[in-house]
Structure formats: C-alpha cells, structure tokens
Amino acid sequence: MNSLLKKIETPFDSIPFENINQEDFKSAIEWAIKESKEEIQKIIENTEPPGFINTIVALENSGKKLNIISAVFFNLNSAETNDYLQNLAQEISPMLAEYSNDIILNEKLFEKIKIVYDTTLKSKLTQEEYRLLDKTYKDFYKNGALLSEEDKQKLREISNELATLTVKFGQNVLRDTNDYILHLKNEKDLEGLPDLIISMAREEAKKRKLDGWVFTLHFPSYVPFLKYSKHRELREEIYIASMQKGFKDNENNNEKIIHQIVELRQQKAELLGYSTYADLILQERMASSPKIVLDFLLDLLNKAKPFAEKEVSELKELAVQDGINEIMAYDHAYYAEVLRKNKYDLSEEELKPYFPLKQVLKAAFDAANKLYGLSFKKRNDIQKYHPEVDVYEVLNEEKKTYALLYTDFFPREGKRAGAWMTQYKGQYKTLQENIRPHISIVCNFSRPNGDIPSLLTFSEVTTLFHEFGHALHGILANTTFESLSGTNVYWDFVELPSQFMENFCYEKEFLVTFAKHFQTGEVLEEDKIDKIVASANFLQGYQTLRQIGFGLLDMAYHTNQLKPSDSIEDFEEKHIKxxxxxxxxxxxxISPSFSHIFQGGYAAGYYSYKWAEVLDADAFSFFKENGIFDPETADKFKTLLSKGGTDDPMELYIAFRGRRPQPEALLKRAGLITQDV
Structure with missing residues (x-):
C-alpha cells in the first residue's frame, strides 16, 4: 500500500518520514485530490439550503489529507531534495494548480458560497466565522469565479504554467549554487581568513576528494570569505559567482523564466480585472495599493539615504588606505568588518565561540518560556527526514503537548539557501479536540567541525531568533479554522512576530544569560556585550537602502514595467539605481536568483519586511517600557499571536498596543533620525 496513505501509529500522529517512499508521492497526491473533489461534490449536491456550516465550514474542512501530503512533498523538495523530487515537482505543481482552479472556478460551488455571503447576517456569526466567510467569498471572486468559461480556461492555463516556472526557477538557482566552488591550493590565498573557516574549507575539499581548500556559495562558506579574505581578486571572483546564479550562459539561466513569470502574472491580473499584479495582490494587505507601498519605501529611502552615504564614505576611507580608489560591492563586507572592529573593537569571528548553536537555541527556548510559558522537550522517538534534524515536543503552561517543532540547521546539497519556517500540519479545532501544529525551522549554519560545535556569528544568532519568532506564531495558534491559523495572516503582517524576536538579541539582561564560551563557560565580557548593544545600528542606513532596493525592484516587476525587449540586468539596474x-x-x-519573489510567496510583497519593522519596533518599545519579559505585556502579545488571521491585523495590533503603530519607533531604533526630532 502507498506509504503516504496507510495508517502508521506515530507519536502525536507525526509524519512517518522514514516509512515514506518518494515514488509514492505522485499517486498519493492524485488520490488525495480525488478524495478532496469528492468532498467538494458532496457540498454541491447537498439539497439543504446553503448555510455557513454545510457550505463554508464544509469547504474549509475539505482536503485535509491533501494539505498534509503536499506540505511534506514541498518541504522535502526545499530541505532534502534530489533529482527525482525536483522532476516530480514539475509534474505535481501543475496538478495542484489545476485542482485549485477546479474548486475556485466551480460555478455551482460559488453559487452556494455567494448565497451564504449575501444572506448571512454578520451579527449571527462570531468574528472568526465572519472572517472565514468573507475570506472564502473574496478568494473565489478575486481568483476568477465570476469569469466567463473562456476566461476561466485562460486562467487555468496561466496558473499551470506559473506553477511549473516557479519550480524551475528555484531548481536553477540551487544547481548554480551547488555547481560553483572556489578551489584554493596555495596557503597564501587564505590570508585573513579565521582558522575555523580555513578548517571548514579543508573539510569541504576532503569531502570532494581535492587537495587544499574549497569555498562554496553556501552561506556559512561564502559570507565569511567575503568578510575576511585579504585577497580582493578572490573576493571579486566569489562575489560575481554569487551574483550570477541563474544568470550564466548555461541551462540554468533564469532570464527568460523571469520574463515569462512576470508576463503571466500580469495576464492573470488583467483577466481578473486589475491593472497590475501588485494591485491584485495588495487587495489583501495592510498596504492596500502600489501607491501606498511606493510612498512608504520612498519616504524611508529619503530618510535613510544620507545615513547610508555617510556609512559608505567611512568604508571608502578605509579602502583608500589599502590603495583602493574605487570601492566595489565585493569590498563591502570586508571593510564593514574592518570598520566594526575599529568602532567597537569587535569582530563577528571573535564572538562566535560565545554563541554555540545549542546554547543559542536553548536561549530562544528560554525566552519563549519566560514570555509564554512554553517548554521544549527533545524527542528521539519521532521520525525525521534527515539524521541532522531534531524534533521537540512543545509543552504549554499546563505541561500539555502544544506542538511539535522540527529544527534543521546545516547546509546540504539538497537544501536550498537561506532560512525559513514552515509547517507540516496546521492548527485547528474540531468539536472534540484542538488539533495542534507541527512546525519546522530550517537554516544554513556552519556545521560542527571535529571537536568544535556549530558556532554562530551574531547575525546568525538573530537569524535563528527570527525564524523562531515565525515558529512561535505557528506554535501559539489557537483558532477554530486552519486557514485563519498561525501565519495565515496578511503577508505584510507575517514578519512582525519574527522581527520582534530579533530585538531580544540586543538586550543586555538577556545576552548575559547565554553568551558563554563553548569551552570555558565564561560569560562574554561586559564591555563586549555593551559593544554588541551599541552596534545594533551598525550600517543600518546601508542595510535599509538594500532592503528598499529589493522592495522597489519587486514592485517594478509587478506593476507592468518590464517590457519584452528589456534585459533583466538593465531593468534591475534602472529600478534600484x-x-x-x-x-x-x-x-x-540579483533578479535571476531572487527566489523570494519568483519562487516564494513575496511577489509584490517584499516591502513587507520594512513594513513589519515599523510594527516590531513599536511593539518592542512597549516591552521596553514595561520590562522585556513583563508578563502582562507578553500575555497581550501572546493573544495577538494566537489569533492568526481571525481579525484585521491593525485591529489585532491596536488591541495589543492600545494605539496604532508609530513609524518613529523604527527610525529611532535604527538611528535614522536625530535625537532632537
């Protein structure tokens, strides 16, 4: 029997990863699609008058098995893929797009939904029930339910093609990432690199059966090389290799795919009655139009640019001392590290021994315990998809199981770059029980090396806290309907919980509890902790401009500005200039490897990182006023997290904060306004 469909007794009904045969995915998804369609057909054939329970809730509860199987498949395709899964993804993605269209474009089903929407009094529903009704109706009409049969067919074709192209885009980026190595054979080429990074490079060479040292485009190898290598020509080589992922003259080139994706998204928007794809997407965002997004980004640009220019001028002065008259992008990380050392007598590398991965993860768990009463118990009896994955049972204040948390921290050839949170099972309630979520966080940190454990740079510490913040959003979910649970919120609200958690990394009272040397247990010296706190705004102007540039580029692609004759390089240069x-x-x-917008869910939404920063800065200032672990403030924030998408995000925020967010909180935290403003 199909390994994905047969009942296997596992703790907490967890995914039986070790029993799964990858050859079973396609037939399992086909079976689950058939089951879901039968559930939908029962809704359509129900002879009772359409109502909230027999139509909206019944639709909400359909396809549960399909959701789980497809979540397992696509999560494995991101974190532990191979050629078979990648080829299968190109078959399965159009199948799921077609299935989705079969539901959204089903005229009889939409007729019933519309009757419920038109005849149900809001006063007869709870806030969450009304939110589900409103969301269901809008999902259908916004995605083509009112189109003619001819246009519905066009929409199907667009959706299927987009599903294939976005998968192909990500596969091309991964292949180019894995195909490149910087192979050094001369020891003098290692000048400036820390011993630990050299040791990792030697191990990488041995793994590939090569002499010398090997550096790759994977984050733990690539970033330290740019930061510390004294050889400018080598920094240039590896930087250009990174900036040519998906952009080389080979079969992995993504330029044509970008044109196709952008054009198809524009066609979809016009078919649905919107001027641009951004107009379509922003209907369900806090920033409800391209103009609001652009005004927000450009206002922030004007405030941040003078600070960024001053920061880069300091780097230029350092480069001139080395005889470099024109500093380039591949010099930035190196001279930024020199400047950090000069300003704060602090280097990321010297801090790493104080941030072993296990210690940092425990600190994140401790923060969740202080804030929300959660505790984390490692389980060795739960199946996982790779030996490096750990699984934790999450317990609430009453010591009852509240969630499962999978952690996957090291780079592999089958894992895409970056860091992300995802889920295998969502949270929802039945009449009998509260189904708890199974959450995962995936990162790409340095592996343990011999007797040395995985040691994190401080920026990696904040990355872990960021993804853990997303995980907490999922773990604390406590809603009736899965589609409104956890991170199922407006996209420009989803980064609030993650970016909020990063703030704790700069709090002295918290840092002293876990910044301890992995060998001696000695707490990081107080003056260095003070310097970490002081360095929180280091190069914030530059980082802000960088994020704004990505946001502007994203909006340019999705406001119908890319012409068929435009080269991707020229288009990009023009819009982020x-x-x-x-x-x-x-x-x-950067566009040919800009997976956030061409493979992930951030199309017309990359601005949300900066948008959510306003929220997280304002929210954390509330904690600072009352104490960073103040129980009453934490309980209010826990309520915000637990409600998911059951209310308008601004209403949720106001209920927590007592007022709307104030943008000045972000500018002050980032040091982008003077003290007298």
Whole structure:
C-alpha cells in the first residue's frame, strides 16, 4: 500500500518520514485530490439550503489529507531534495494548480458560497466565522469565479504554467549554487581568513576528494570569505559567482523564466480585472495599493539615504588606505568588518565561540518560556527526514503537548539557501479536540567541525531568533479554522512576530544569560556585550537602502514595467539605481536568483519586511517600557499571536498596543533620525 496513505501509529500522529517512499508521492497526491473533489461534490449536491456550516465550514474542512501530503512533498523538495523530487515537482505543481482552479472556478460551488455571503447576517456569526466567510467569498471572486468559461480556461492555463516556472526557477538557482566552488591550493590565498573557516574549507575539499581548500556559495562558506579574505581578486571572483546564479550562459539561466513569470502574472491580473499584479495582490494587505507601498519605501529611502552615504564614505576611507580608489560591492563586507572592529573593537569571528548553536537555541527556548510559558522537550522517538534534524515536543503552561517543532540547521546539497519556517500540519479545532501544529525551522549554519560545535556569528544568532519568532506564531495558534491559523495572516503582517524576536538579541539582561564560551563557560565580557548593544545600528542606513532596493525592484516587476525587449540586468539596474551606493558590475544581477519573489510567496510583497519593522519596533518599545519579559505585556502579545488571521491585523495590533503603530519607533531604533526630532 502507498506509504503516504496507510495508517502508521506515530507519536502525536507525526509524519512517518522514514516509512515514506518518494515514488509514492505522485499517486498519493492524485488520490488525495480525488478524495478532496469528492468532498467538494458532496457540498454541491447537498439539497439543504446553503448555510455557513454545510457550505463554508464544509469547504474549509475539505482536503485535509491533501494539505498534509503536499506540505511534506514541498518541504522535502526545499530541505532534502534530489533529482527525482525536483522532476516530480514539475509534474505535481501543475496538478495542484489545476485542482485549485477546479474548486475556485466551480460555478455551482460559488453559487452556494455567494448565497451564504449575501444572506448571512454578520451579527449571527462570531468574528472568526465572519472572517472565514468573507475570506472564502473574496478568494473565489478575486481568483476568477465570476469569469466567463473562456476566461476561466485562460486562467487555468496561466496558473499551470506559473506553477511549473516557479519550480524551475528555484531548481536553477540551487544547481548554480551547488555547481560553483572556489578551489584554493596555495596557503597564501587564505590570508585573513579565521582558522575555523580555513578548517571548514579543508573539510569541504576532503569531502570532494581535492587537495587544499574549497569555498562554496553556501552561506556559512561564502559570507565569511567575503568578510575576511585579504585577497580582493578572490573576493571579486566569489562575489560575481554569487551574483550570477541563474544568470550564466548555461541551462540554468533564469532570464527568460523571469520574463515569462512576470508576463503571466500580469495576464492573470488583467483577466481578473486589475491593472497590475501588485494591485491584485495588495487587495489583501495592510498596504492596500502600489501607491501606498511606493510612498512608504520612498519616504524611508529619503530618510535613510544620507545615513547610508555617510556609512559608505567611512568604508571608502578605509579602502583608500589599502590603495583602493574605487570601492566595489565585493569590498563591502570586508571593510564593514574592518570598520566594526575599529568602532567597537569587535569582530563577528571573535564572538562566535560565545554563541554555540545549542546554547543559542536553548536561549530562544528560554525566552519563549519566560514570555509564554512554553517548554521544549527533545524527542528521539519521532521520525525525521534527515539524521541532522531534531524534533521537540512543545509543552504549554499546563505541561500539555502544544506542538511539535522540527529544527534543521546545516547546509546540504539538497537544501536550498537561506532560512525559513514552515509547517507540516496546521492548527485547528474540531468539536472534540484542538488539533495542534507541527512546525519546522530550517537554516544554513556552519556545521560542527571535529571537536568544535556549530558556532554562530551574531547575525546568525538573530537569524535563528527570527525564524523562531515565525515558529512561535505557528506554535501559539489557537483558532477554530486552519486557514485563519498561525501565519495565515496578511503577508505584510507575517514578519512582525519574527522581527520582534530579533530585538531580544540586543538586550543586555538577556545576552548575559547565554553568551558563554563553548569551552570555558565564561560569560562574554561586559564591555563586549555593551559593544554588541551599541552596534545594533551598525550600517543600518546601508542595510535599509538594500532592503528598499529589493522592495522597489519587486514592485517594478509587478506593476507592468518590464517590457519584452528589456534585459533583466538593465531593468534591475534602472529600478534600484537610487538605492545603489556602489558601481554596477557588468553581467551580474540579483533578479535571476531572487527566489523570494519568483519562487516564494513575496511577489509584490517584499516591502513587507520594512513594513513589519515599523510594527516590531513599536511593539518592542512597549516591552521596553514595561520590562522585556513583563508578563502582562507578553500575555497581550501572546493573544495577538494566537489569533492568526481571525481579525484585521491593525485591529489585532491596536488591541495589543492600545494605539496604532508609530513609524518613529523604527527610525529611532535604527538611528535614522536625530535625537532632537
């Protein structure tokens, strides 16, 4: 029998990863689609008058098995893929797009939904029930339920093609990432690199049966090389290789795919009655139009740019001392590290021994315990998809199981770059029980090396807390309907919990509890902790401009500005020019590997990182006023997290904070306004 469909007794009904045969995915998804369609057909054939329970709730509860199987498949395709799964993804993605269209474009089903929407009094529903009704109706009409049969067919074709192209885009980026190595054979080429990074490179070479040292485009190898290598020509080589992922003259080139994706998204928007894809997407965002997004980004640009220019001028002065008259983007990380050392007598590398991964993870768990009463118990009896994955049972204040948390922290050839949170099972309530979620966080940190454990840079510490913040959003979910649970919120609200958690990394009273040397247990010296806190705003102007540039580029692609004749390189350079502080390097571009918008869910939504920063800065200032672990404030924030998408996000925020967020909180925290403002 199919390994994905047969009942296997596992703790907490967890995914039986070790029993899964990858060859079973396609037939399991086909079976689950058939089951879900039968559930939908029962709704359509129900002869009782359409009502909230027999139509809206019945639709909400359909396809549960399909949701789980497809979540397992796509999560494995991101974190532990192979050629078979990648090829299968190109088959399965259009199948799921077609299934989704079969539901959304089903005229009889929409007729019933519309009757319920038109005849149900809001006063007869709870806030969450009304939210589900409103969301269901809008999902249908916004995605083509009112189209003619001819246009419905066009929409199906667009959706299927987009499903294939976005998968292909990510596969091309992964292949180019894995295909490149910087192979060094001369020891003098290692000048400036810390011993630990050299040791990792030696191990990488041995793994590949090569002499010398190997550096890759994976984050734990690539970033330290740019930061510490004294050899400018080598920094240039590896930087350009990174900026050419998906942009080389090979079969992995994503330029044509970008044109196709952007054009298809525009066609979809016009078919549905919107001027641009951004107009379509922003209907369900806090920032409800392209103009609001652009005004927000450009206002922030004007405030941040003078600070960013001043920061880069300091880096230029350092480069001139080394005989470099024109500093380039591949010099930035190196001179930023020199400047950090000069300003704060602090280097990321010297801090790493104080941030072993296990210690940092425990600190994140401790923070969740202090804030929300959660505790984390490692389980060795739960199946996992890779030996490096750990699984934790999450317990609430009453010591009852509240969730499962999977953690996967090290880079592999089958894992895409970056860091993310996801889920295998969502939270929802039945009449009998509260089904608890199974959450996962995935990162790419340095592996243990011999007797040395995985040691994190401080920026990696904040990355872990960021993803853990997303995980807490999922773990604390406590809603009736899964589609409104956890991170199922407006996209420009979803980054609030994650970015909020990063703030704790800069709080002295918290840092002293876990910044301890992995060998001696000695707490990081107080003056260095003070310097970490002081360095919170280090190069914030530059980082802000960088994020704004990505946001502007995203909006340019999705407001119908890319023409068929445009080269991706020229288009990109044009639209981020006002945020660029270094000369453009020919034959490089970020767009062909910009997975957030061409593979992930951030299309017309990349601005949300900065948008949510306003929220998180304002929220954390509330904690600072009352104490960073103040129980009453934490309980209010826990309520916000637990409600998911059951209310308008601004209403949830006001209920927590007592007022709307104030943008000044972000500017003050980032040091982008003077003290007298």
């Amino acid at each position: 006002k945020t660029q502080l270094y000369p453009h390097i020919k034959k490089t571009a």
